[in-house]
Amino acid sequence: MLNWMTAGESHGPSLVAIIDGFPAGVEVTHETLRSALARRRLGYGRGARQKFEQDEIRILSGVRHGVTLGSPIAVEIKNTEWPKWEKVMSADPVSREDLLIDAGTGDEREIARNKPLTRPRPGHADLAGMAKYGHEDARNVLERASARETAARVVIGALCEALLAQAAGITLVSHTLQVGGARVPEGAALPTPADTPALDDDPLRCFHAASSKAMVAEVDAAKRDADTLGGIVEVLAYDVPVGLGSHTQWNRKLDGRLAQAVMSIQAMKGVEIGEGFANAGRRGSLAHDEILSGGHGPVGTRRASNRAGGTEGGISNGEIISVRGALKPISTVPRALRTIDTVTGAEATANHQRSDVCAVAPAAVIAEAMVAITLAEALLEKVGGDSVGEIAPRVEAIRTCAETSGAGEA
Incomplete structure (x- = not known):
C-alpha cells in the first residue's frame, strides 16, 4: 500500500515529500525529479516568481545509487528565497522590532511582507481558513x-510515473x-507520451497549434485588463491494464479516485x-463505447470509441484513461476584488500576493502527477509486490488473463 504526504509552507525553508510502501528496484535520480519540477514551472502567463524561485531538491532517503530501496522515500525541496522570509516565517517567536525592518535588501517596501494580512481574497482559502482555525492573519x-x-x-508523481513505466509499461501525458x-x-488529435517534449516547448502545453495561438492571445488580453484566466487540462494514461479499481465499493472505484485526486489540486473546480459532461447531453446510443471483436482488449475485443475515458463501473477497461480538470481563474486578481478588512470590518480591496495571469499549463503537469499517484496505488492494490521484479510478471499475467478469459481478478 502506498502512503504519501507533503509538508511545508510556500515561503518556508522547504517543502518535504514523503512516500512509504514504494517498491524496490525503480530507477530514479535527482535529475528525474528536477526534470518534472522544471515542467511545472513552464507556461505562458506565469509571473516572475517562477524565474527566481528555483527548485533545489535533495533525496533524503529511500534511494541508493539511483535505485529505490523499498524503504520510505523522503525528498526536500528547498526555498531559495528563504533568507527574505526567515523572520516572517520563523518557527520561533520573533520580536516586533524584527518585523519592522526590510529583508536585507535595503528596500523599505519589503517591510510590507511582515505585516499581518487581514484583507482575504475572494476565491482563495483565506477567509474560510481564518474562520476554521481561528487565525487573525491570512498568511x-x-x-x-x-x-x-x-x-x-x-x-x-514523478516517482510513481517511473514505477508505472518500469513495472507495468504504463505511460502518461498531459496537455x-x-x-x-x-x-x-x-476530434483533434490526442498527444501520446512521445509528444511530451513538443508539449513542453509550446507556450501553453497545447497540442493544437492554432488553438495554442488563440490561447496566447487570451492570456495577453487578460494581462492588459489586469485580470486572470482559468482553463481545462487533460491527462491521458496509455496501456493501463484491465481490472484496476472495482465496482464493489464506492471508495474502490477507479474513476471516483481519479476525480478526487485531480479535484484536490488547488483551484480545480470540476473533473x-x-x-463525461458532453455525454450528459447525448442520447445513450451516442454516448457509450460499443464493443467490437478483433482487438487486444478483454477476450479479444476493441472499442469503437473511448467516451467513457477508459473506465466502466469503476474499473479500468483497457482503453486510454482520460481525466480532465477545470481550473478556475487565479484568485489573486491584479485589479483587486472587493473584500473587507477582518480587523476593522471596513470595505477594502483584496491582498495581491502574486502576479501570474494564467496557471493552466503547470496545472496539467500537476494533474499528471496526481493521476500517476492514483494509478500506482491502484496497480499495487491489484498485483502487490515489493519490487519491480515481483510486480512486472504479475502485471503481464493479468494482461494475458484479461485477453483470454475476460476482465476478472487474476
Whole structure:
C-alpha cells in the first residue's frame, strides 16, 4: 500500500515529500525529479516568481545509487528565497522590532511582507481558513493553501510515473485543452507520451497549434485588463491494464479516485472522466463505447470509441484513461476584488500576493502527477509486490488473463 504526504509552507525553508510502501528496484535520480519540477514551472502567463524561485531538491532517503530501496522515500525541496522570509516565517517567536525592518535588501517596501494580512481574497482559502482555525492573519492559511505545495506532489508523481513505466509499461501525458475562451476543437488529435517534449516547448502545453495561438492571445488580453484566466487540462494514461479499481465499493472505484485526486489540486473546480459532461447531453446510443471483436482488449475485443475515458463501473477497461480538470481563474486578481478588512470590518480591496495571469499549463503537469499517484496505488492494490521484479510478471499475467478469459481478478 502506498502512503504519501507533503509538508511545508510556500515561503518556508522547504517543502518535504514523503512516500512509504514504494517498491524496490525503480530507477530514479535527482535529475528525474528536477526534470518534472522544471515542467511545472513552464507556461505562458506565469509571473516572475517562477524565474527566481528555483527548485533545489535533495533525496533524503529511500534511494541508493539511483535505485529505490523499498524503504520510505523522503525528498526536500528547498526555498531559495528563504533568507527574505526567515523572520516572517520563523518557527520561533520573533520580536516586533524584527518585523519592522526590510529583508536585507535595503528596500523599505519589503517591510510590507511582515505585516499581518487581514484583507482575504475572494476565491482563495483565506477567509474560510481564518474562520476554521481561528487565525487573525491570512498568511497562516495562504502559506499552506498556496499552489507552491504542488511541487511536492509533482516529486511524488514523478516517482510513481517511473514505477508505472518500469513495472507495468504504463505511460502518461498531459496537455491543455482550454484557456479562457480558446479551446482545442472536438476530434483533434490526442498527444501520446512521445509528444511530451513538443508539449513542453509550446507556450501553453497545447497540442493544437492554432488553438495554442488563440490561447496566447487570451492570456495577453487578460494581462492588459489586469485580470486572470482559468482553463481545462487533460491527462491521458496509455496501456493501463484491465481490472484496476472495482465496482464493489464506492471508495474502490477507479474513476471516483481519479476525480478526487485531480479535484484536490488547488483551484480545480470540476473533473470529468472521458467525455463525461458532453455525454450528459447525448442520447445513450451516442454516448457509450460499443464493443467490437478483433482487438487486444478483454477476450479479444476493441472499442469503437473511448467516451467513457477508459473506465466502466469503476474499473479500468483497457482503453486510454482520460481525466480532465477545470481550473478556475487565479484568485489573486491584479485589479483587486472587493473584500473587507477582518480587523476593522471596513470595505477594502483584496491582498495581491502574486502576479501570474494564467496557471493552466503547470496545472496539467500537476494533474499528471496526481493521476500517476492514483494509478500506482491502484496497480499495487491489484498485483502487490515489493519490487519491480515481483510486480512486472504479475502485471503481464493479468494482461494475458484479461485477453483470454475476460476482465476478472487474476
